[in-house]
Amino acid sequence: MSNWIDWHAYLVLILVGFLPNEIWRMFGLMLARGLDEGSEVLVWVRAVATAVLAGVVAQLIFFPAGALAAVPMGVRVGAALCGFAAFLLLRRSVFAGVVVGEAVLLAGVLLLVP
Numbered sequence: 580m581s582n583w584i585d586w587h588a589y590l591v592l593i594l595v596g597f598l599p600n601e602i603w604r605m606f607g608l609m610l611a612r613g614l615d616e617g618s619e620v621l622v623w624v625r626a627v628a629t630a631v632l633a634g635v636v637a638q639l640i641f642f643p644a645g646a647l648a649a650v651p652m653g654v655r656v657g658a659a660l661c662g663f664a665a666f667l668l669l670r671r672s673v674f675a676g677v678v679v680g681e682a683v684l685l686a687g688v689l690l691l692v693p
Contacts, residue, residue: 654687 590665614621640655647655662680669675 642646649692650684650688651691654684654691658684 636659642661643650643655651655658680661683662676665679666672666676
């Protein structure tokens with residue numbers, strides 16, 4: 580009976596969490612096929628998306644919630660700066676920036692937080 584509950588949870592996760600998202604992503608891909616990437620509308624959309632992401636990152640750094648609130652602000656800011664530096668130094672690799680930022684954050688937590 581326990582295995583049925585586990586599969587049931589995964590089924591609900593797929594039906595409620597994944598599929599509704601994927602439908603809109605596919606619709607967006609079909610709709611955006613003929614758009615010019617340099618058009619003013621898409622430049623504006625990209626700028627708004629970047630601003631929202633920057634706001635979320637700033638909120639996580641300066642007003643953290645949960646376990647991140649126990650990490651000193653210097654460690655959080657340092658991890659963000661190291662991640663950004665890695666992003667720039669490694670040919671604008673988002674993966675490298677995230678890995679380096681996370682590694683610095685974890686190292687700071689292990690060394691500074693009791």
